[in-house]
Amino acid sequence: MAYELSHLRELEAESIHIFREVASEFERPALMFSGGKDSIVMLRLAEKAFHPCKIPFPVLHVDTGHNFPEVIEFRDRRLAEVGARLIVGSVQERIDNGSLKEEPGLNPSRNQLQTPVLLESIEENEFDALFGGARRDEEKARAKERVYSFRDDFGQWDPKNQRPELWSLYNGRIRKGEHIRVFPISNWTELDIWQYIEAEKIEIPEIYYSHQREVVERDGMLIATGPFNTLADGEKAYTETVRYRTIGCMTVTGAVESDADDIAKVIAEVAGTRITERGATRADDRVSEAAMEDRKKEGYF
Amino acid sequence: MAEILRFATAGSVDDGKSTLIGRLLYDTKTIFQDQMDAVEKASENLGSEGPNLALLTDGLRAEREQGITIDVAYRYFATPKRKFIIADTPGHIQYTRNMVTGASTADLAIVLLDARKGVVEQSKRHAFLASLLRIPHLVLAVNKMDLVDYSEEQFNKVADEFREFATRLDISDLTFIPVSALMGDNVVDRSEHMEWYDGPTLLTHLEQVHIASDRNMIDVRFPVQYVLRPQTEEYHDFRGFAGTVAGGVMKPGDEVMVLPSGFTSRIATIETLDGPVAEAFAPMAVTVTLDDEIDISRGDMLCRPNNQPDVTQDLDAMICWMTSDAKFEPRMKLAIKHTTRTARVMVKEVNYRLDINTLHRDEESEVLELNEIGRVTLRSTQPLFIDEYRRNRTTGSFILIDEHTNTTVGAGMILGVAE
Numbered sequence: 248m249a250y251e252l253s254h255l256r257e258l259e260a261e262s263i264h265i266f267r268e269v270a271s272e273f274e275r276p277a278l279m280f281s282g283g284k285d286s287i288v289m290l291r292l293a294e295k296a297f298h299p300c301k302i303p304f305p306v307l308h309v310d311t312g313h314n315f316p317e318v319i320e321f322r323d324r325r326l327a328e329v330g331a332r333l334i335v336g337s338v339q340e341r342i343d344n345g346s347l348k349e350e351p352g353l354n355p356s357r358n359q360l361q362t363p364v365l366l367e368s369i370e371e372n373e374f375d376a377l378f379g380g381a382r383r384d385e386e387k388a389r390a391k392e393r394v395y396s397f398r399d400d401f402g403q404w405d406p407k408n409q410r411p412e413l414w415s416l417y418n419g420r421i422r423k424g425e426h427i428r429v430f431p432i433s434n435w436t437e438l439d440i441w442q443y444i445e446a447e448k449i450e451i452p453e454i455y456y457s458h459q460r461e462v463v464e465r466d467g468m469l470i471a472t473g474p475f476n477t478l479a480d481g482e483k484a485y486t487e488t489v490r491y492r493t494i495g496c497m498t499v500t501g502a503v504e505s506d507a508d509d510i511a512k513v514i515a516e517v518a519g520t521r522i523t524e525r526g527a528t529r530a531d532d533r534v535s536e537a538a539m540e541d542r543k544k545e546g547y548f
Numbered sequence: 549m550a551e552i553l554r555f556a557t558a559g560s561v562d563d564g565k566s567t568l569i570g571r572l573l574y575d576t577k578t579i580f581q582d583q584m585d586a587v588e589k590a591s592e593n594l595g596s597e598g599p600n601l602a603l604l605t606d607g608l609r610a611e612r613e614q615g616i617t618i619d620v621a622y623r624y625f626a627t628p629k630r631k632f633i634i635a636d637t638p639g640h641i642q643y644t645r646n647m648v649t650g651a652s653t654a655d656l657a658i659v660l661l662d663a664r665k666g667v668v669e670q671s672k673r674h675a676f677l678a679s680l681l682r683i684p685h686l687v688l689a690v691n692k693m694d695l696v697d698y699s700e701e702q703f704n705k706v707a708d709e710f711r712e713f714a715t716r717l718d719i720s721d722l723t724f725i726p727v728s729a730l731m732g733d734n735v736v737d738r739s740e741h742m743e744w745y746d747g748p749t750l751l752t753h754l755e756q757v758h759i760a761s762d763r764n765m766i767d768v769r770f771p772v773q774y775v776l777r778p779q780t781e782e783y784h785d786f787r788g789f790a791g792t793v794a795g796g797v798m799k800p801g802d803e804v805m806v807l808p809s810g811f812t813s814r815i816a817t818i819e820t821l822d823g824p825v826a827e828a829f830a831p832m833a834v835t836v837t838l839d840d841e842i843d844i845s846r847g848d849m850l851c852r853p854n855n856q857p858d859v860t861q862d863l864d865a866m867i868c869w870m871t872s873d874a875k876f877e878p879r880m881k882l883a884i885k886h887t888t889r890t891a892r893v894m895v896k897e898v899n900y901r902l903d904i905n906t907l908h909r910d911e912e913s914e915v916l917e918l919n920e921i922g923r924v925t926l927r928s929t930q931p932l933f934i935d936e937y938r939r940n941r942t943t944g945s946f947i948l949i950d951e952h953t954n955t956t957v958g959a960g961m962i963l964g965v966a967e
């Protein structure tokens with residue numbers, strides 16, 4: 248008898264271990280949830296970690312106000328199913344009450360505005376640990392980040408001053424006001440996520456699968472038209488068969504042309520693809536090579 | 549069924565470690581076009597001809613500016629046979645601390661050296677750390693073979709030199725592979741320049757090395773991590789003990805003993821969200837229910853009545869000290885995290901400090917400084933349930949935490965109960 252685990256089962260076990268460790272050692276954890284595939288997998292892993300109990304912490308969504316409606320619908324339905332409490336940090340509310348300013352330009356990205364709203368939600372709710380769905384394969388700066396990523400009073404990450412992390416012994420000691428960002432799926436790759444979604448038959452928002460959508464080509468990406476998207480002079484909207492590889496703000500997340508209308512086809516596409524998911528579909532990360540690193544230092548996800 | 553192989557890489561600066569990792573990623577088609585474009589652009593800016601594969605693994609801005617790697621970074625690639633997780637540790641000053649960190653979870657270590665220079669002090673240090681951390685498999689990659697005319701003689705000379713040193717270490721599986729990371733020989737593709745070498749390429753070795761038996765499947769160890777009590781209608785009397793199996797194989801019906809109380813019971817079920825399972829082994833994360841109602845909390849451990857870990861407050865251990873803020877010295881008090889137990893310890897004694905270049909034991913030394921390794925004794929405020937690190941890397945390891953700065957300052961590998 249060979250006692251071996253498949254790579255998905257081993258990754259799953261590691262993630263469950265991390266969820267349980269945090270629930271044991273922190274007073275007020277929360278799970279950051281965007282409605283994207285990574286956070287959906289995180290939610291499933293959290294269910295697995297605490298079954299047959301309910302997930303013992305709330306879910307936090309930093310809502311830019313520029314979401315795909317399909318994703319918000321999915322979020323509400325899924326959270327009701329697992330019985331998790333939702334806390335929303337709203338960027339729109341803060342713009343409306345004047346405490347945040349929309350960036351200039353025709354179709355401003357609200358990516359930068361998420362950080363202050365996130366930090367405010369953390370303070371208001373006194374969260375001491377926040378689960379995030381970031382993966383180390385996503386991006387160079389993430390490759391060095393710990394599973395338990397220490398944040399100071401300002402939510403900042405200091406890449407040069409990280410705690411050593413050994414075996415599966417995580418150090419969650421903090422002072423009041425500080426917190427830890429916890430990344431239970433650090434060791435998963437994009438392909439692992441998709442394979443897991445297939446193996447577990449996890450439902451995801453339908454915009455991940457091929458569909459017809461009105462888009463406009465902008466900076467080499469296909470951006471969905473809609474209420475938040477103002478067309479510039481000369482831009483022409485047209486209908487294309489597309490799907491999304493990542494989900495963020497409607498205004499900056501690019502769709503890719505694709506016929507992959509089920510999970511097997513999506514996996515085949517991901518396995519054969521030649522461009523990283525962020526490079527392909529996130530205008531926010533393409534600004535500069537060090538863009539992500541800079542944003543993380545300031546307290547971004 | 550693909551499994552995971554975790555490996556660490558070590559090499560002195562300029563031996564070609566970044567190039568080797570870049571080559572593995574590139575030749576296994578793990579590199580995406582946009583990453584390659586970025587590397588080509590960066591290579592041009594740096595004035596190098598052709599893409600510099602080493603840039604693929606160069607992480608943070610500070611490193612790019614200084615042209616060095618500063619910390620442990622993790623990389624991923626997969627072949628149809630296995631998924632690989634690389635702990636990439638840099639080869640300079642902070643070396644020991646970083647390599648110990650990267651090595652703690654590794655199944656295999658690749659120690660890289662330059663075929664022209666042969667075995668240098670650093671190679672010995674790397675091999676020693678790999679053996680200290682009980683990485684079951686060690687690969688010595690003799691790099692830059694293109695610069696020694698792919699000479700069999702030179703390769704054998706280096707290999708012999710290393711083999712001779714390695715007899716002083718406890719390494720169970722040692723493999724030598726001649727490579728050129730720059731040209732790609734024997735990394736992923738078989739070299740056309742080294743007919744004399746009939747062993748596997750580096751990738752083939754990584755795909756085939758047998759790791760399933762490296763985990764302890766004999767001594768049942770289940771540190772209780774979290775107690776699940778739903779108190780719902782459906783699960784009225786349910787009391788589940790959630791945790792990750794640290795050793796052995798557990799089955800319903802097995803008799804278990806609870807530490808520290810010493811009560812015994814039988815395993816009723818092993819639960820998961822997907823339903824009960826027939827057995828659980830390391831590193832599965834499961835929930836165990838017992839036949840009897842026993843008071844059990846986080847930090848307790850389930851084992852077999854006839855196979856128990858040592859229960860002790862006195863630890864004999866090897867320590868790697870990881871901070872320059874303070875010296876490790878007698879009477880110092882620290883927090884300790886061992887499996888799911890957290891306690892405090894007081895340092896009783898530094899038995900000796902180990903010179904990791906010569907393996908000489910300095911018994912005069914009373915303290916350990918940053919990046920030093922020594923054999924020490926500790927006294928904890930609570931009993932811990934320990935095994936020898938060489939027998940179980942989970943129940944045999946611990947971390948030490950500074951109670952003022954809250955940072956992790958030490959890594960410990962247990963030798964046994966201190967006299």
Ligand SMILES: Nc1nc2c(ncn2[C@@H]2O[C@H](COP(=O)(O)OP(=O)(O)O)[C@@H](O)[C@H]2O)c(=O)[nH]1
Pocket residue numbers: 559560561562563564565566567568602639691692693694695727728729730731
């Ligand atoms: N000729 C030759 N040069 C190599 C080889 N591997 C690496 N190099 C070169 O050695 C230098 C240092 O390599 P790098 O990967 O940055 O070393 P690191 O410091 O160990 O990461 C670079 O100029 C590489 O191009 C090899 O197999 N053959």
